[in-house]
Amino acid sequence: MIVSFLAGAVGSMGGPGGLIITPFLIATGLPPATAVGTTKLSAIGMWIITLMKFHAADQIRWHRVPAMMLISLIGGVIGAYLMVSMSDQTAYPVVGVLLLLIAPLALWKPSLGLTEIETTSAQRTLGYILYFLITVFGGFFGGGTGVLIIIALCWCWGWTALQAHASDIPGWLLMLVVTSVIFVVHDRVVYSFAVYMFVGLALGGYVGSHLAIRGGSRLVRNIAVGFAALVGAKLLVQAFS
Structure with a gap:
């Protein structure tokens, strides 16, 4: 239970609790x-609590949630279908490099x-494309998805x-419920x-979401970076070891 509490706290604050x-x-x-199946089913309650906390704090941008x-x-x-035809080793180096680039990006644009800042229509369109690609990655691997x-x-x-x-949680929860059903059906x-x-x-999700809301965007950003x-x-080491 200690490990699951830690994972819940880290995940609800924007870190990779699944890892x-x-x-x-x-x-x-x-x-x-x-x-994976046991983790997915167990995490549903955590994400419901986290969703309720962020909604109460008015941090979810509902106009884009559907x-x-x-x-x-x-x-x-x-992503789940790709998982059966693509080796994890193929994805590790690509995703590892992307994640390592995030820290310099954050330093370049502190x-x-x-x-909140204004963005162009081209940036917003790119956001949907990137979101789709990241959710595909989340379907066949998952670790680091929230950070990206x-x-x-x-x-x-x-x-x-x-x-x-906060705004990503409803979509993530939907994916979690659907995939959990698949794992339950397949025992x-x-x-x-x-x-x-x-x-x-x-419990970890409750504590973590409370800390995230209290610490604000700087805390969530620093955890993500x-x-x-x-x-x-870690992914690069796994890919070449």
Whole structure:
């Protein structure tokens, strides 16, 4: 439960919580698919709580949420199909480099994600394209997806880091529910683990979202940039080891 609490707190603040708990489950002896399925089902409560917290704080930009939910669902399904035909090793170096580029980008534009800014129609269109591509990546791998989305939406749509993270949650939750059903149908969930993880993730999500709202966009942005460097380096090491 301690690991799931930590993963919930990190994930709700914009970090890659899945990269904390899924490897832990695999280390206990669960097959990778079962570890992923158990994590997805357990995380539904966490994301519902996080969604409610961010909605109460008026950080979700609802005018774009329906389109984001549709894109997230389509991208996630495509990503799941790609997973069976594309090796993770193909994606690791590409995504690793992208994540490592985020830190220099943030240093080059230190105001990115801290305040709302005006963007052009071309930037907004690019934002939808990038969001789709990132959700496809999230469908077949997932680690670091939230970090990429935060930076992409801050850059293309002019949102703060907190708004970008909060507004992505409805689409992410929809994808999570749909994929959880698939894992349940294929008996890829360990329910004895899921019960404890559900509680730990939910508590972590409550604490993490509270800290994110209290710390503001600077905290969420710094978490995203910091984890981008760590996860990017990890993926490159995995790709070439």
